[in-house]
Amino acid sequence: MIPKFNEYKERFQMESKHTIEPGLGAITHALEKVRNPQQNLKFIHVAGTNGKGSTISMMNSMFQAHGVKTACFYSPCFMDVHDQIQLNGENISPQQLDFVFLQAKEAGLSGLLTDFELLTVLAFMAFEQFQPHIVLLEAGMGGRFDSTNVITPVISVIPSIALEHEQFLGNTIVQVASHKAGIIKEGIPVVVGPLEESAEQVIFKETLKKNSPLWKLNQDFSFAHGMYKNSVGHQISHLTVPLPGPHQLDNAALAIRSVIYVIENLNININEELLRRGLKEAFIPGRFEKITDTLYFDGAHNPASARALVNTVKEVFPNTPIHFYVGMIKGKDAKTVLRIFEEISSNFTFVDFEDERSMPSSALSKISESPYSEVTKEPLESILKTSSKTHVTIVTGSLYLLSEMRLRALQLFGIF
Template sequence: MIPMFDYYKNKHEVVSSDMIKPGLEAVNRALRMLNNPHLAQFVCHVAGTNGKGSTITMLERICQEHQLTTATFMSPCIEDVHDQIKINGHPITTEQMDLAFLEVKKAGISGLLTDFELLTVIAFTIIREANVDLAIIESGMGGRFDSTNSVEPLVSIIPSIALEHTNYLGNTLASIAFHKAGIIKQNSVALIGTVPEEAHKVIVVEAAKKQAQLLEMTKDFHVNGEGYFEDGQLCYTQLKRSMLGAHQGANMALAIRAFHAMATTLQIQPEEQKIRHAVATSFLAGRFEKIARHVYMDGAHNPASAKKLRQTIEEQFPQAKICFIVGMLKDKDVNGVLRELEQVSEQFVFVAIEQQQTRQMPIEQLLKISQARQKSTAQNVVEVVNRMRDDCIVIVTGSLYLLATWRKSLLEQLK
C-alpha cells in the first residue's frame, strides 16, 4: 500500500492492480500512450540491495550545488506518495499529482497497470512537465524487469548486492545480480560498489554484452576513511560527510564519480568546493537520522543493512548502552537482522503499528525469534522512547515502510 495513492486513484477513477507483476510490456505500452515521458530528460538509474537512497541523495545535492535542476523517484515513501517523487528536493504537490492523473486517464491507461507501474508512469509524467536537467530514478524491485527500467540512462549505478526478495529475484547472489545488472544499457556508463565475487562476474558479463563502460569501486575509483576520494585523475581529501557510517563513504564515492561521468553531457564543470558542500549537507530521512538527543532512526530492513547499522553504532557509540526499538515486515529476513543487531545490544522492544497490521510481522513472533536477554513488546513507540531515551542510545529500526509512521509521531512528540 502506498499512502495517499488510493485517494488519487479514487478521485480520478483510475484503476490499477495491487499485484506484483515483473515485466516491462505493460508499462512500456502505457508510456507510449503518453508519448514517452521517460525519454524527455537525462536520467541516472540506480538499483541495488542497499545504498540506493543515500547515493541518490548525495548525487542530487551535488547536482543542486552546481545549479542543475533535479527530479527523484524513490521508494518507499517517508510520509505519503508525494515524497516519493521530488522536484528540486521538494515533494510534489497535490496539483502536480492531479494533473498527472488527468493526463493518464485521458490517455486511456486505467486498468492496464499495477500500482507501482501506475506510480512509475505518474512520476515520469510529472518529471517531464517539470523539465529538469537530470532525473535520478531508483529501481523498485530488482531492476531488469522493474517498471523503472524503461529509461535510457546516461549512467547506471549498483551500490551493493545481497540476498533480497528471493521469491521474485532468486535465492543466489548470481540471480540477484542478473536482475540488478539489467539496468545497464547499451553504450552507457555503469558504476558498481564493492559487490561479492559471484555477483561481480554477472555484472562484468552484462556490461561487456552491452558494450558499457564499467567503473568499479577500488579498481577505477577509491574511497578511504571519512573523506578521501580519488579516481586517478582527481583527488578530494578531508571531505566531511553529514551522513554517518563508513558505508556512506562508499555511497559518496559513487555519487561523486557518477556526477563526473555525466558532467560533460550535462554541460557542467565540476567544482570541488560545491562537491564538498554537497556531501556535507546531504540528508536522507531514516538513514541513521538523529530524531532527538539520544534517539536515532535507521531503516535496517535486511541482514546487509543491519550489519552496516551495527558497524555504524560500533563506530559512533563504542562505549554506550544501546536499546533497539524494532518493527519488521513479514517478508523480511528477521532472523538475519536480529542476529546482527544483537551483537551490540541485549535490550529490544518490539512495537506494533496499527496501520500496518496486515504486513507487519506480529510483535509476539518477533519476541520469540529474538535471542536478546531483555526483550518486550509495546503498542506505542513514543511511550517506549520517552521511557528509555535518558538511559541509553535508542535506535529505532526495521522496515522502512513501518518507520515512516513512527518517524512522524516521534518528530511531533519528542522534545
C-alpha cells in the same frame, strides 16, 4: 501500500492491479498511451540492495550546488507518496500530482498497472513537465523487470548486492545480481560499489555483453580520509560525508564519480568547492537519522543493511547500551536481522504498525533470542517512558514503520 496514494486513486477513480507480474509489457503499453515522457529525459538509474537512497541524496545535493536542475524518484517513500517524487529537492505538490493523475485517467490507464508501475508513470509525466537537467531514478525491486527499467540512462549505478526479496529475485547472490545487472544498457557506463566476487562476475559479464564501461570502487576510483581520486585524473580533498557509517563513504565515492561524469556530459565545469558544499549538505531521512541525542531512526530491513547499522553503531556509540525498537514486513529475513542486532544489544521492543504486510510483534518476539524483550503498539509512548541518557534507542526494521512514526516523533520532540 503507498501512504496517501489511495486518496488520489479514489478521487480520480483509478484502479490498479494487486498482484506483481514480472515483465515490462504493461508499463511499456501504459507509457505509450501518455506519449512516452521518459524519452524526453536524461536519467541516472540506481539499482542495488542497499545504498540507493543515500547515493541519490548525495548526488542530488552535489548537482544542486552546481545549479543543475534535478528530479528524484525514491522507493519506498519516507512519509507518503509525495516524497517519492521530488523536483529540485522539493516534494511534488498535491496540485502537481492531481494534474498528472487527471492526465493518466484521461489516457485510460485505470486498471492496467500495479501501484508502483502507476506511480512510475506518474513520476515520468511530472518530470517531463518539470524538464530537469537530470533525473535520479531509484529502482524499486531488482532491476531487470522493475518498472523503472524502461529508460536509457546516462549512467547506471549499483551500490551493493545482497540477498533480498528472495521470492521474486531468487535465493542466491548470482540470481539477485542477474536482476540488478538488467539496468545495464548498451554502451552506457556502470559504476559499482563493493560486491561479492560472484555478483561482480555477473555484472562484469553483462558489461562485456553490452560493451559498457565498468568503473569499480577502489580500482577505478576511491574515497578515503576525505580524499576522492579517480583514474582519469580527478583528485578532490577535504570532503565531508554527513551521513554516518563507514558504508556511506563508499556511497559517497559512487555519487561523486557519477556526478563528475554527468556534469561533464552536460558541458558544465566541475567546481570543487561546490562539490564539497553539496556533499556536506546531503541528507536522507531514516538513515541513522538523529531525532534526539539518544533516539535514532534507521530503515535496516535486510541482513546487509542490519550489518551496516551495527557497524555504524559500533563506530558512533562504541560503549553505549542500545535499545532496539523493531518492526518488520512479512517475507523479510527477520531471524538473521535479529541475530545481527543481538550482537550489540539484548534489549528489544517489537512493534506492531499499520500496514497489511507487517509482521506481528509477537512473531518477532518468538524468534528473538534476547532475554529482555517486549511488544508494543504504541512505540513512541513506550520510548518516552523508557528514555534515558544512559542508553541509545534505535527504531529500525522497516521504512514503513519509520514513515509512520517519523512525523509524530519530530512533532513530539519539538523538531518539526
